[in-house]
Amino acid sequence: MSGAHLAVRSIGKRFRGLRAVSDVTFDVPAGAIHALIGPNGAGKTTCFNMIAGVFAPDSGTIALDDRPIAGLRPDQICASGIGRTFQIVKPFMGLTVEDNVTIGALARTRHVPEAREAARRLLRDLGLDDRRAKLAANLTLPDRKRLEVARALATGPRLLLLDEVMAGLRPTETDQMVAFLKDLNARTGITILLIEHVMRAVMALSQHIVVLHHGEKIAEGTPHDVTRDPAVLEVYLGQEDASSPPRSGGGGRRPEGEAT
Amino acid sequence: MSESLWQRLTGDVPRRALLALGGLLLLLLAAPFLLRLAPAGDYWLSLLILVVYFSYIGQAWNIMMGFAGQLSLGHALYLGLGGYVAAALYVNLGIGPWLGVFIAVAAAMLAGGLIGFLGFRFSLAGVYFALLTIAFAEFTRILFDHFTWVGGSGGLFLKVEADGSAFNLQGSPLLFYYVILALAAGAFVLCRFLLTSRLGHYWLAVREDPEAAQAAGIAVLRTKMLAVLISAGLTAVGGVWSAFYYKSLFPEAAFAMGRSIEVTLAPIIGGLGTLFGPILGSALLVGLGDLFTTLAEILANDYGVKAAGLKQIGYGIALLLIVMFRRDGVWPWLARRLGFERRPADDAGEGRP
Ligand SMILES: Nc1ncnc2c1ncn2[C@@H]1O[C@H](COP(=O)(O)OP(=O)(O)OP(=O)(O)O)[C@@H](O)[C@H]1O
Ligand SMILES: [Mg+2]
Numbered sequence: 001m002s003g004a005h006l007a008v009r010s011i012g013k014r015f016r017g018l019r020a021v022s023d024v025t026f027d028v029p030a031g032a033i034h035a036l037i038g039p040n041g042a043g044k045t046t047c048f049n050m051i052a053g054v055f056a057p058d059s060g061t062i063a064l065d066d067r068p069i070a071g072l073r074p075d076q077i078c079a080s081g082i083g084r085t086f087q088i089v090k091p092f093m094g095l096t097v098e099d100n101v102t103i104g105a106l107a108r109t110r111h112v113p114e115a116r117e118a119a120r121r122l123l124r125d126l127g128l129d130d131r132r133a134k135l136a137a138n139l140t141l142p143d144r145k146r147l148e149v150a151r152a153l154a155t156g157p158r159l160l161l162l163d164e165v166m167a168g169l170r171p172t173e174t175d176q177m178v179a180f181l182k183d184l185n186a187r188t189g190i191t192i193l194l195i196e197h198v199m200r201a202v203m204a205l206s207q208h209i210v211v212l213h214h215g216e217k218i219a220e221g222t223p224h225d226v227t228r229d230p231a232v233l234e235v236y237l238g239q240e241d242a243s244s245p246p247r248s249g250g251g252g253r254r255p256e257g258e259a260t
Numbered sequence: 261m262s263e264s265l266w267q268r269l270t271g272d273v274p275r276r277a278l279l280a281l282g283g284l285l286l287l288l289l290a291a292p293f294l295l296r297l298a299p300a301g302d303y304w305l306s307l308l309i310l311v312v313y314f315s316y317i318g319q320a321w322n323i324m325m326g327f328a329g330q331l332s333l334g335h336a337l338y339l340g341l342g343g344y345v346a347a348a349l350y351v352n353l354g355i356g357p358w359l360g361v362f363i364a365v366a367a368a369m370l371a372g373g374l375i376g377f378l379g380f381r382f383s384l385a386g387v388y389f390a391l392l393t394i395a396f397a398e399f400t401r402i403l404f405d406h407f408t409w410v411g412g413s414g415g416l417f418l419k420v421e422a423d424g425s426a427f428n429l430q431g432s433p434l435l436f437y438y439v440i441l442a443l444a445a446g447a448f449v450l451c452r453f454l455l456t457s458r459l460g461h462y463w464l465a466v467r468e469d470p471e472a473a474q475a476a477g478i479a480v481l482r483t484k485m486l487a488v489l490i491s492a493g494l495t496a497v498g499g500v501w502s503a504f505y506y507k508s509l510f511p512e513a514a515f516a517m518g519r520s521i522e523v524t525l526a527p528i529i530g531g532l533g534t535l536f537g538p539i540l541g542s543a544l545l546v547g548l549g550d551l552f553t554t555l556a557e558i559l560a561n562d563y564g565v566k567a568a569g570l571k572q573i574g575y576g577i578a579l580l581l582i583v584m585f586r587r588d589g590v591w592p593w594l595a596r597r598l599g600f601e602r603r604p605a606d607d608a609g610e611g612r613p
Contacts, residue, residue, distance in 0.1 A: 052475060054471075073474070073479075074471075074474040074475050075474050075475075075476075075477050075478055075479045075480070078474075078475060078476065078477035079477055084475055086471075086472065086475070090469050090471060090472035090475075091469075091472070092464065092465055092468035092469055092472065092473075093468055093469075094464075094467075094468050095464055095465075095468060099461065099464070102461065103461050103462070103464075103465045103473075103476055103478075104476045104477070106458045106461055106462070106477075107476060107477030107478075110458045112456060112457065112458060112461065115458075151472075151476060152475075152476075154476075155476055155477050
């Protein structure tokens with residue numbers, strides 16, 4: 001397994017007149033870890049949804065290793081090598097943790113015991129080993145986030161889209177997740193694009209950051225440059241302290257308020 | 261990585277559950293002979309036939325609702341269609357039911373495929389999909405009322421033939437009992453097999469969360485279609501059996517809404533998505549129905565109390581109580597009591613090649 005190159009060109013999406021995303025272009029080279037940041041409602045999840053095939057972009061193109069994928073169904077996108085997590089986690093509530101991940105792994109093999117074996121390995125890696133016989137409905141939110149990552153990874157992606165998987169994690173748990181993703185990327189070369197508000201994680205993981213605001217790309221570059229970019233600082237309400245900028249200080253809704 | 265079929269089917273089932281299942285099968289095989297020793301044995305056999313029949317079609321319906329999460333309230337369509345096709349082929353063309361059943365199944369799968377495609381393609385879910393299934397069953401009922409080749413509203417009748425044999429599904433209740441028992445046992449094993457397959461896992465995923473399922477690489481439309489096709493086909497076989505057992509068919513009854521509801525009760529009472537649910541549920545339903553009928557008779561004959569509707573009311577209240585106190589059905593609760601739960605995942609790995 002190795003990473004794939006994602007090329008997003010001028011994609012746009014409207015929801016009944018609301019321009020959720022307009023003319024956004026960026027690249028994620030094979031094997032890289034990039035982040036997509038921006039305030040609430042900036043259009044980050046909408047970008048993910050277009051890449052993952054939940055809906056087609058109104059305009060623009062998306063290519064994975066030069067193969068156009070915009071307009072394909074989510075299961076076809078998954079088969080072409082993109083795994084995604086949901087910001088509002090969507091575990092298969094009535095199934096065990098192990099079954100959740102096994103189902104993901106069945107994207108790569110039709111042999112159930114083999115998929116189960118792969119699922120167990122992933123659960124071990126993500127520290128969910130001791131909860132694998134539990135129903136997903138009985139997991140805490142941090143564990144559900146980890147389950148979300150495990151299921152996405154089980155499908156064997158070459159590009160992993162992570163939508164706020166650190167949100168709601170305690171700092172030690174965040175560090176564990178960061179370490180896991182770093183190691184995964186180093187080991188397998190998988191490409192990772194993450195949406196994250198937890199700047200501690202963004203800074204620790206990503207080599208390159210794309211900043212969205214009101215659906216438009218307002219900046220991109222290295223973490224160092226982006227956190228000193230005047231446009232970015234202005235968006236984040238003039239938080240001058242570049243080491244803890246975007247929104248780490250609160251404000252705006254927390255997307256983890258999801259009821260389950 | 262290959263495992264025997266037996267291992268696959270029984271992998272994580274506790275030994276005592278397997279033994280109990282074997283015991284149940286033996287008991288059912290011997291039941292007609294045991295019942296012969298009892299007073300009114302024929303009557304008890306007729307009840308047992310009903311239990312097995314409802315557990316069979318309940319199993320078929322459960323594939324759609326219990327596994328794939330698609331609510332069908334129109335399964336009478338597949339029962340009626342299956343019965344009518346096989347009976348009409350036999351009466352009008354002399355094609356025997358053992359051959360006719362294949363055509364009956366094909367017809368029901370066609371109907372199911374059409375309904376499924378319309379419903380799933382246009383993302384009808386929950387009650388809206390259920391409404392579509394009802395509409396198709398009703399529509400077919402009206403169609404058959406005017407379909408003179410199969411007798412129209414006057415009905416279609418299978419004669420009792422002097423030289424009838426198992427070859428044309430004619431014979432004593434004993435024959436029908438063993439045929440439906442074989443079907444129920446077969447459906448049970450098939451469902452277990454499906455649940456341990458990739459398709460079975462996909463059904464559960466689609467039931468739990470279609471959007472997450474699709475993101476995990478599952479072709480949701482195809483997965484739902486397979487559920488409706490298999491369910492419709494199996495149900496049609498039950499329809500053929502029922503047509504030859506009762507020997508008469510009327511559109512009014514064959515495609516009735518009430519018949520569709522009847523199909524759903526056993527799995528709901530017993531436990532949606534479980535393999536024993538339809539069996540246990542059907543035993544409870546037939547048992548309760550008989551209990552209240554007997555009660556009404558005793559009241560009327562011995563005490564002169566005419567309690568019209570007692571049966572329906574008692575039956576209804578009993579079902580209500582079960583659904584209220586055992587929301588997930590009786591089986592999951594009973595299984596826990598009997599220690600029939602799956603072995604915890606830790607043990608399940610051992611012995612797996
Ligand atoms: N399916 C949808 N239908 C209608 N409007 C939508 C839909 N999805 C998103 N939007 C709108 O598009 C805009 C961008 O939303 P999006 O979820 O992409 O933001 P985000 O950057 O992920 O925000 P957050 O940080 O809060 O998750 C918002 O105004 C949102 O209300
Ligand atoms: Mg979002």
